[in-house]
Amino acid sequence: MRLQIICSLENESIPINYRKSCLSLIKTAIEKQDQRKFHEFFDQNTQKYYTWSVYLKNAVFGKEEILVPNKELIFNFSTGDAETAVLFQNAFANLLDEEVPFARNKVTVQSVIPVSQPMIRGQAAIFRTASPIIAREHDRETMKDWFHSVSQNEAAFLETLKANTLYKWEDFYGDSLKQDLEALVFKPIKMKKTVVQHYEKYIEASIGTFRLEGKPYLLNLFLSSGWSSLSGSGFGMLDLVEEVAHAD
Template structure:
């Protein structure tokens, strides 16, 4: 399920760490529309099986502040879980036309929510572009520290595939491991970017790439994102 959420702002300035503000809008709506689902999603360290990206009109980055050409933005939301998608659609409808805090310098109003039609992937080789950067995170449970890898680093593909297996084994079963290992990532035009998220500087990958693999996996990545921290606005891709 894919949503396009058009929003208005009261100011043309937003914080560089804006993804957390988008999450707060979703949480505000979900807490009112379905308190039980809100507690399930945000009451602990639950894996978020959705992704989103934010379109900013001609942004100018100035340290901790981003200045926009217009006082608006568009949130693109995607999930492979139809039930979860309906819950977030209802959550955003619940706050539609209401003025919500977005930062100390701004407020946001959800104006329009559209369900976007999706075309299923039937090929085993597809070119994609990122709508939000792909995060490859290696989490050390003992030290509780994270290390982030971008596309050109040697460990990137192995860690990404390991993370994909942990994310997808419950949904698709143990056999998914072989299909994930068989995935081929081919760079077309990828660059490194560093994004601020929850005051953390995250190294990630942005651009165009080709992916060869089972169509059910390629469909899942388009529908629900790829990589880590998807629920914080990373890993959203579309076909090109």
């Protein structure tokens, strides 16, 4: 399920590192709606089975801030889990017309709109990133991270994303997931590296259009819940461009 949450800003300026303000907005909404779910989601470093992105029409990006002339922020949310979808819909509806701090600005939720999401039935589709894809390689012993982008090293990018997916979803899909991920075919169409700020870190990521060939449940999983490390922080949200025949 997808939601489009339309918000108004008090003034035109938001920080370039706006994701942490969006996370604060999410936490405010969930804490007000359901204390138990708030602690379940945010007290520990739990997996987030949802993703989101932000759309700022005609925004002007500076070094430290973003100017939004129409003072409108559209928050797009997506998840494949019905319970999580209802929780977020109710939580943001509960914030309607309430001013919430947003960095050096304030945001007011104007409307919460459910958006229909297509079901992919075939084994190939073209996607476009709505938020950057992060392929994060994590060393549990040293606690260090390495980030791979498609233009720097396509093979490492894909293998890391497959490993991220296996780690996140293996408990849901079992042993067959590894085999299905190994068979997944990724074909970049028009992609490039980008660098995004997440809290105090600058992270290498990838944006653009690409084709995936694989089992339909995987394609739908990526469309509904994102295909990226840190999806709960607003990365890896995908839009479906078109479903295509499997053969080139």
